[in-house]
Amino acid sequence: MNSITRTAIQAIRRLPQLGPIVTIPRRQPLPRTFTTTTFKMSAISANAFLEAIKNRRSHYPLTKEIPLSRERIDEIVKEAIRHVPSSFNSQSNRVVVLHGAEHEKFWDIATNVLKAIVPADQWESTGGKLAMFKGAAGSILFFEDQDVVNSFQEKFAAYADRFPGWATQSDAMLQFTLWTALEAEGLGANLQHYNPLVDQQVAAEWKIPVSWKLNAQLVFGGKTGEAGPKDFKPIEEVFKTFSS
Template identity: 60%
Template structure:
């Protein structure tokens, strides 16, 4: 049986489910969230937001009160909770097997253009994770100015302090095969593959943090590509795109700024 991805997209479940109902929304919610965590359930959750015209540490949100299904509100809470945690340790709040299952389920469920399924993943734990960041330091040291090395080394040590890393790849043979099969869209398939790997990275990051882990996303490709391929027998046609470092939270996430919606959002026809 495939594991449920959103076992803990529940950061705010106790706030969202407060009254009993037998609606379809309630039944759908129970299908997503274990029954032992949801005692009663409200079909709709109303949340009021305010919009500021100035930049702030709080992301801009709609000024008009909105009503959404409880399951949608829970997803949005999980999206908001996803942050960059750089202070990590090796104490995972859930078993490694559960981490693996969550990443696997995300890999299965994330969409790709024409269902091409171009995403590939390698998960490293323990000594293998440590080895990745030792390799990264070895690759970077000749390239980084001497006066900047201490800061770079400290940053890499912070990644190594985590419990594991998810490495994301694109299978370029899938992309080239789609280009041959659908010549009209030849120029678009590389971009669409990037879209899919980005969605996978976001989904894995969000669901792991919903389980209580901390994580941050890094991009040391292509500098480390050859060493990674040699060390873990990665096929030459797997193109490394990102590295998601995860572990127990040893500190808090930093502030997050967001531009006001007036600068970033438009709507027509409403």
Template identity: 50%
Template sequence: MIQTKLDFYKAVKERRSMYGISKETVISDQKIEEIVAFAVKHAPTAFNSQSGRAVILLGENHDKLWNITEAALREIVPAENFQPTADKMESFRNGYGTILFFEDQSVVKSLQEKFPLYAEKFPEYSLQSSGMLQYIVWTALEAEGLGASLQHYNPIIDEAVQKIWDIPAEWTLVSQMPFGKPTAAAGEKQFISIEERMKVFK
């Protein structure tokens, strides 16, 4: 069983989008792998379909991801407006690693064939499951003292990612999570009142 430094509620509260991260880590690569494996195994999925997939990129592979992302963006963002995008790519590249999250469409398709009554809903269920997988990993990284953010540069990098890291064609890229040792605190977070967001009937 994975042991964390923070309790669950505190980790949920303190998890934030951290853009100031460094190429340092506060836990071993093995621990990072254990966290992701634990989340992949235990994240809820529709009909226990276990459709979530993950790829961990460290070292040169991590840098390569953000190099190809930057190159793809240079093709569509005007050069005179590119500096903020370049700065953002550099902030991700400054991290220790990136986790790629995928959903296996062969699993989704098999569910659609097996349960035709829910066929149109399974892609939605798949994304809900992926969101929970991402959240488990993100919160666990926070509990261990690492900062992360969630990015979505798909589909512009899908083909390159699939080719470079030999990703099965059935895996659809959902998001990218760069992480590393935090170098700056997150900004203050504002909250809408709970009364506007929750109802209770007794």
């Protein structure tokens, strides 16, 4: 054995003694997890909805020639009143739709009531407006059922003072919804408020329940032109946003 071999053997002997060889099994990969959340897309986009809102304007005067049937108008009204939200799902909104001669009858009532109280020197202007509304195709009368409001005040006493305001907010949403929907169907409309002057006669003529309080009248018909330009306040005055 030469000197090189002896030196190599001595070096190996000086290495630390190792324990038995252990075979480590191969690590199995962790199972992957996937998010399966799905999002249901709306039938219309927000942009389409906002465009309908932008197109909703007050139109004067209106005609009796309209691009859709009375049945379609009634269908739109029924769908709106069913789905417009109300606080605690109270469903206090009530609606009466007047077509044709019934619509004209409403504005005859308004004319007779106002003619008795408006000064003669102001009647020409007032009478002209009422005749213009009568010349439209129909009217939608908006009511709140006070029996419903009162029952929720009793049921939820802690919020009793809030329910009248909440009911009015729901009614306003219904007015806006129908106004926008009729505009989307090609009609023109304008919103009027001849209550409470006409309340008693309206209730008698159409047998309206005493608990229904009249809030507004949406006059609808065919357009005679486009609405004029609309002015807007600077967005900085009416909008704020905060993020973190």
